[in-house]
Amino acid sequence: MNEIITLDLLAIAIVCLALLSLAIALLTSRKHPYRNLRKNEALLDAEKLMHEAAEKGLRLTIGLGVNQVSSAPAPANLAGLPVLRLMSRRSVFNDQPAQALAGDGALAALGQLIVRGKYQNALATELFKPDFGLLAGATPYAYLAGLLPEVNYRANAGVFLLGSQRPETILAASLAEQKDLPLVAGTDDLSAQAVLLATNARLCLGEDALNAGAALESDPGAAASVRAQDWLRVLAVLGLLAGAVLKLLGVWQ
């Protein structure tokens, strides 16, 4: 019972520390939110890809990942939305608009809302079509089956796989590699990260996949979140070291 109370208290302390560091990061870095932050090269390439797609009149395809059937989207499922936001804003007047594909109903609906918002901001709502944010399949393998033909689309400039991707998306990565298409991938699934490391995808390992908004410099809140993550990381390390010493000395039972 003592163990459970400790875990509950530690969990609440972690959430409070996270809130505190997020607030401090928002206040302290309001002027230069993105300064002195390491950016993942994979996501920096994303910017170039968007320019190239616009210049060559080609299309960008983004897979937003899967989620459990009839479940609310978790934060890790939303990792691809900042990239979709930037991509659809840039492709409103392109020859070929961006194409978003999701493996979950809520994600597909969120994709449509984002793309529709960008067309509305650009006063071009008549060009919006619901096809721009589609459900690829209702189950993880149906999502893969719906994603492969879109990766193979003739005039693709690049493919993005961001969000909760499963390891079988190596089939999509291999198809993109065979067609010499640049692929930017990021997922919270450990197996998928290991399998995508074996391809030539531009990979966001670990939590970098969740910080697309900061890397693309399109969301100051995301940059503040990255700062807060670093402070939480340092606090966790200090906590581990202090806890180890206290436990070793028997001060903390």
Next chain:
Amino acid sequence: MKKTIPILVAAAAALFILAALILGEPLAGWLEIVLNWAVIVASAALLVAIATLILTHLRNIVRGKRGFIFSIILISTFLVSFIGALVFGVDNSAYLRWVAAIQLPLETSLLGLAALVMTAAALQIFRSRGWSLLTLTFGISALVFLVISLGLLQALNIPVLTTVINYLQRLPMIGARGLLIGIGIGALLMGLRVVLGLERPWGE
């Protein structure tokens, strides 16, 4: 005003659920009701997304756009499996045997195809990623765990070897734990941004 309503709805739902989880018993009943609403709305979102998918492919067929043959295949198989379920019932064993007879070979073959594709990808790991500490340890680690998965070394039943193998099998726990903690912190902060309205996945 139109932009703040969704933010308030998201924050209210999140704060209510967090409060109910912390306070426990007094709000347990209401928490169950809110979770039930969320499950119903998430199911409806999937049904709407499936309907959008079907309408898109119907439009492709009507317009005779390139690749409309595949749209015909998709819509006909959808109708057969959807109407079949409503007519025979989702728990009907004959109907489930037909669904299994189609989905099982397709999904198993896709996963089997992934094995073949991984073999080709494994040849290119070092050419595409170059030498680095990460790729080198990744390659050596993959070789070691492939040998362990063979099961031949364990079959020799040499105590020292078995101890070394058991220790090697626990070694990846450290990297996995670091990854889980890092991703956990990232996801936690993204969740807090959604609750505080900083991250608005529904649009602006």
Next chain:
Amino acid sequence: MILCPHCGKENLPQATRCVHCGEDLEELFRIEGMEDNSALQEEPDISVADLLESFRNDSSPKDEETRSADSTGQAYVSDSGAESNAEMPAEEEEQAPEWLARIRKRAQQEEDAAGELTRKGNSLDAARSEDHRGRVDEEFANWIGRIRENARRENLLMPKPAINSAASEEGVPEWLRKVRELQPEAEDGEQFAEEPAEEPAVEEVEPEEEQGEAAAQDQAQETESVVEQTSPEEILGDTEPAAEAVSELEPEPEAESAGEKAQPADEEDSDSGDAEELPESAAAPQFAPVLEELGLAADGAALELDEKPASSEELSADLLLLRRQKENAQILMNLIGEEGRGIPPAKTQRVSGRGLYRLILGAFLLLVLAAVLVFVPEAKPKQIENPAPAVALKDVLDRLASGDKVLVVLEYQAATSPELEQIAAPVLRELETRGAELQFLTTHPNGLWLADALMRAAEIPTRETAFLAGGRLGVLAAALNSEGNSAVIPAGIEELQKYELILLLEDSQTDIQNWIEQAGPWLSASKLGVLASSQNEALLLPYYDAGQLAGFAAGTLQGRVLAQALDQAPLTSAPSRAFQAGLLVMIAVILLGILSKAEADSSARHSKEPEA
């Protein structure tokens, strides 16, 4: 593709600014320079210097000095070729037949208008000794060949209807006015006397490798029928004026109405293969007057040349020139056809090599597995020791007594069902023989029919499987369900605390983390046992080490050892020999990958060393 002189990277021919380094590409775009280079490619084996040499030998020594003066003079003169023509001596023109004089005049203009690069080539020739000239020519020809190839590939791309933002107010596009400024009004028609292309434009349309759809085949038949009608003699006989011959070969405009062009999504085709569409040139007839003005469709000149055949040597030189001009006209027609259209999407090249080695390695693995499955008998399972987590799970199973409730949760996909059935079937058979009360629950729709298949594989009586909707929301609701009568929980599923063991059959990180994060905190001693696919073993280690799992077994190897420990026979469909053979193939491939990378590095190092 044109190469950016600053960073050497490829850009579209129509690009005015390099995509990669952003430098200006203005000087490469000049119509004059592009035309002549492409014209020279027709004869890769006859180099530019030889051609010019042959003209110099024909003319008298006096021309030599004037031309050499011209050539050196021209190197620094801007591209106005017209003044150098006026200096030609008049008498020389009268002796030669009129048409030959005209050809020579044209040849000189070709030389004058050869543009900056050819002049550099000529000045290079003058500066270098004889033996370097061949190499320079060869490079020059290759470079031109590449431009020619790019121009041809641009011709084939499907033009994308785009919002026409480039047209100026009076409807004459910006770039066409530029073309006119480059060609002074007073130019007479002969310079661009046109001959129909020797190879009909259709030939440039590569037949699609994969003609899957009816629409693509109709288009191909349509263009083939046009080719048959225009027999080679007609083309070679040059009886038809260029404009008509070209317009005849042009395809009918696409079925799309103008209205549809505004919807970019219609262009979206998810068809396979690289279906090429002929360039839309519905506008070609309207440009006949423009071509007239530019001298492209001058009928007279073409016929005139036919009537007076010259000697074979001069004839071949003449045909060379005619074919070159044909290319000029073709490129200009394409440019005009492209008017007002966005930059056509560069077709993504299918790099053929990669698919090949994937086919070879994949086929090799399939062959090895098939051979082992057919020829190698299955090995007798050996007694080996399982890792600690699997041993802990066995102890938990051993503690179960008759009547204990066990909740079996199915959360795997159909793809991993063979693996999970091999691991779970012996365990379920053991629990059934112990008299434990099994209840089946799934959070996936497919779990309903996968549960039936699992019960058949485990040879236990089939029973109903409950469907818990909502994923992590449903699991949390089930964990909080203290009274057992919740709207979210399917009937028959009780409070989770009442189950002795919750046996999770998993193949995905998300589902495993759901039960550990949403249900784990509400269950006292850890009741979560996991039978997982081998892909989740590394994920489960930290959770087991932290005491959040009672135990787990991942993969068929640990499943087989667990079955042996429970005295249950593993499933017959669990071949270990074929599995080992597959692992050996992967070991060999990874080692091959390491060796090939090391070899590539060493050869790169060797090639660098001599230069240094």
Next chain:
Amino acid sequence: MNPMDIVLGVIGIALSVMIFSYLLGDNFFFRAALYILVGVSSGYAAAVLVTKVILPRLVEPLSQNGTDAFWLGLVPLALCVLLVLMLVPRTVKAGTLPLAFLAGTGAAVAIAGISRGTLAPQLLSVVNRFSPELLRANAGVNWGGIVEALFILLGVISVLFYFHHHLSRKSAGTQRPLLVEGISSVGQIFLGISLGMLFVGFFSAALTALIARMLWLKEFILALLAG
């Protein structure tokens, strides 16, 4: 073998061959098989959601007029109607409210789960390896236990620092502090070990699926021949 099994078996073989034809390059049959999978799984998932969620938990309460369940059922009904309006391109924006509700719910459940189910237990388990007994073990200091505990502690810390984002001001925002770079290169080793095992794990799962499919094919053909 009854006729139904033969028909289902032949369908299974055809679909498997269509998928494996991808090795020869993307082709019509591979694409058709993919669209069949999307169609069948969407139809079946839609039917399950309608029969197991929408009818019993949305429609049924609304048929019990005047009860609490009826009034409570109006909220999800309204949210679902707003979602259905997303089918019309002009009223896509109507889906904002239900999706905001889902995003908030998902975030809250995830915050509670991650902090209480992953972060707290994982951090605590690193510290729990250290205990006074290691120093006062009766056979002297338990160096093995101490080394293992320290090894795990330093390994986890190095992996955490591999993802550190802050760049040092001294290097004008081009590099991370030297200490962080040093620790993160150690973290790369532990990461490589874990990712190696994960790679082999997924390959084993895929290999098992491939062998199972080939074995099923072999047994089906033998059964057909046996008649």
